[in-house]
Amino acid sequence: xxxxxxLGIDIGxxxxxxxxxxVDGALAHTYEGxxxxxxxxxxxxxxxxxxxxxxxxxxxxxxxxxxGVGVGIPGQIDAVRGVVEFAANLPLSGVRLKDHLEKVxxxxxxxxxxxxxxxxxxxxxxAGRGAANSVTYTLGTGVGGGIVxxxxxxxxxxxxxxxxxxxxxxxxxxxxxxxxxRIGCLETVASATGIVRMAREALEQGVRTTLSEAxxxxxxxxxxxxxAGDDTARRIVDRAAHYLGLSMAQVAVIVNPxxxxxxxxxxxxxxxxxxRVRKSFRAHALDRAREGVVIVAAELGNCAGMIGAAGLVRxx
Ligand SMILES: [Zn+2]
Numbered sequence: 670x671x672x673x674x675x676l677g678i679d680i681g682x683x684x685x686x687x688x689x690x691x692v693d694g695a696l697a698h699t700y701e702g703x704x705x706x707x708x709x710x711x712x713x714x715x716x717x718x719x720x721x722x723x724x725x726x727x728x729x730x731x732x733x734x735x736x737g738v739g740v741g742i743p744g745q746i747d748a749v750r751g752v753v754e755f756a757a758n759l760p761l762s763g764v765r766l767k768d769h770l771e772k773v774x775x776x777x778x779x780x781x782x783x784x785x786x787x788x789x790x791x792x793x794x795x796a797g798r799g800a801a802n803s804v805t806y807t808l809g810t811g812v813g814g815g816i817v818x819x820x821x822x823x824x825x826x827x828x829x830x831x832x833x834x835x836x837x838x839x840x841x842x843x844x845x846x847x848x849x850x851r852i853g854c855l856e857t858v859a860s861a862t863g864i865v866r867m868a869r870e871a872l873e874q875g876v877r878t879t880l881s882e883a884x885x886x887x888x889x890x891x892x893x894x895x896x897a898g899d900d901t902a903r904r905i906v907d908r909a910a911h912y913l914g915l916s917m918a919q920v921a922v923i924v925n926p927x928x929x930x931x932x933x934x935x936x937x938x939x940x941x942x943x944x945r946v947r948k949s950f951r952a953h954a955l956d957r958a959r960e961g962v963v964i965v966a967a968e969l970g971n972c973a974g975m976i977g978a979a980g981l982v983r984x985x
Contacts (some may be wrong), residue, residue: 674730676738676776677790677979679783680683682706682758685716688975692983694794696972700724701716710760720772732958733804736775737982738770742975748781748824779981781824783974787833788815789822790977791930795968801928804920805967806833808935810966811848812856822977829847832859836916855916859909860889861935867905876901909935914949921950923956932967941968958976 674697675698679686682704689698702720704713707911717740725732744756751767751871753759770778781789788805793977801820807813812834816823823830833850844853845866857863868880868891878901883890894902917929929950947964954962969976 672734673736674734675736675872675979675982677740677975678715678717678740679974679975680742680759685720685898686975688721688979689724689728689952694976694980695858695968696976698724698725698728698973706760709852714769721774723985727775735776738774739978739981739984740766740778740780741783741978742780743783746780746782749755749769749827776777777982777985778792781822782828784813785815785822785824786977786981787973788831789817789980790969790973791932791967792817792821793980794976795973796965798932799927802926803928803930804924804926805932807922808861808931808933810862812860818924824863833916836919838912838916845873855912858912864888864891864905864909865915867908869977871901877891888935893943906942910945911949914946915953917950918953921962929964930967936966
């Protein structure tokens with residue numbers, strides 16, 4: 670039994686998940702409780718600390734066995750100063766979270782953006798295990814990402830490292846506006862939102878497609894129709910995969926990762942999506958930057974955030 674334990678806390682708008690990890694990122698125990706954002710900042714901060722202690726207690730361990738606490742937060746994070754600069758769905762904007770938690774928990778604390786932290790989790794203990802350099806794409810409502818180089822996540826100068834969804838990649842003639850205000854971002858074609866938008870546009874143009882019979886227009890409905898042979902749905906999936914693979918070809922000559930990892934709700938489409946992404950990547954990448962490089966599905970699911978957060982402090 671190791672005496673080095675690390676807590677990883679994954680803060681979301683609905684719930685806070687705490688995971689107790691060993692140095693290899695294996696989860697020994699988890700605890701989950703409501704975030705209670707409606708009750709305000711003090712309540713959320715109290716919940717974080719209370720759930721952290723409860724997780725350790727439930728695991729039958731002593732608080733003294735904890736080496737450090739890592740935290741992943743959805744928002745703009747200054748990881749160096751430990752400040753939550755902006756969090757849209759949490760009452761934590763402007764909070765010096767690292768200082769606060771170090772004071773109330775009495776342990777070293779590091780914080781990071783949730784997508785970067787989840788990428789670190791995959792890199793350390795999931796689909797990136799054994800690879801020093803990996804890049805993770807998280808395809809959900811938006812497109813998040815994280816870059817891990819030599820085992821460390823790249824936050825960058827102002828926390829924008831790994832914002833893969835906002836790579837400008839769609840040509841102007843086909844580009845639409847992204848939630849960030851710019852046009853042509855990867856997110857506009859490769860997120861669930863983007864896939865649904867393309868499907869809605871096809872329906873509005875009166876294209877013949879089985880999607881007109883799908884009840885709710887969701888990314889899953891588009892993938893299901895594509896798998897069943899619907900041409901329109903298949904073109905939408907091909908387009909998302911084309912731009913994902915093209916963006917990976919760009920990343921390949923910047924970071925030259927050994928593995929690209931694809932996770933998030935949209936990635937539930939599995940090999941049907943991945944084989945198309947690989948084809949696009951092979952077609953666009955520089956030979957030497959793609960040799961031996963693999964594109965694989967994420968493995969940790971909802972646990973990536975906790976495991977990655979613990980990974981922020983595992984060198985302590
Ligand atoms: Zn954007």
